[in-house]
Amino acid sequence: MQIIRRVYDWFDDRYQITPIIEKNVTKKQVPRTLGWAACLGGLSFLVFLVQVFTGVLLLMYYKPQPDQAWDSVTFLTSNVPMGWLVQRIHTVGANLMIVLVFMHMARIAYYKIFRRPRELHWVSGVVLLMLTLTLAFTGYLLPWTQLSYWGAKVGTEIPSAIPIVGNDIVEWIRRGRAISGETLGFFFSLHIWILPGTAVLFMLMHFMMIRRTGISRPL
């Protein structure tokens, strides 16, 4: 344990990290009445990080072409050591993140924490919710299974109900008239970096605003 102490002291000498760690972790002050529900936001973020990590691992084997996508996923699941575990964590994590995000939203709504001065927290939070759901939707197409294909087909058919521009929107999303390799490539790039990048930006705003306004006291 001495080695850990010495490494810590090396950093502390140079960067004075002890006050930062104390203020944010070991001696952090929270209201007495705060319950476990206050952890839901942080938990959502933790699951997001797990998704990014497992997603990067999956990306080492996934091939985003229609004739190779499902084979690459099957290969990963059955032939790469622990591949089944990485894929299963990513799938369960996606569902788990959505559940946690909704529970977090419910707590905020119930305690009316979105009131002044925290209106923009709520707005950025809703944007994050939309990004999370879209991440789940685009990710589901990638394994190119029957459920993936038909789910994406039905989901992308919904905008066609909008008058006048509906069909154009559907064609824009699908990159064509039907779900194809073009759709797969588009959803892939959305899922890999466009949506996660945007989510990180909005998370940064969300967290910075929360730190600035401070924790709100329950009613």
Add this chain to the structure above:
Amino acid sequence: MTCANSGNCGRRRFCKTAITGMTAASAAMVTYPVAAFLGLPERLESNKPLEVPLDLLQEGQARYLEFRGLQLILLSWSDTVNVFNASCPHLGCNVVWESAEGTFRCPCHGAVFGPDGTVVSGPVSAPLQPVPFEIQDGKAIIG
């Protein structure tokens, strides 16, 4: 205020040990699978070829095989051996060998294929996909 004053040094030590132990176990539980996942592909079992002894198969009989996540069907017919991907080119159901008829049949939509995989009838536009293999010492070697 030391633990000697409040009389709970034993408890503090227990908690420290327990938490350190659990953190170390958690770190190991994450590191091991990731390290295994990132390992070299040469060690993967799947890269080895599949060997099938042919003496167990009679003329006019077929066998299902599992190979790299695929289901294959191996047929012994008129002194030759054929290996196909058992997945019907229509919608992927496994085809069944009917030895009385001398044809492959797909139970899902009724596609019929000859013993060489060509289409006889049914809602299918492509023949059964052949799988390359070699015969050595009375065994079929796939892959």
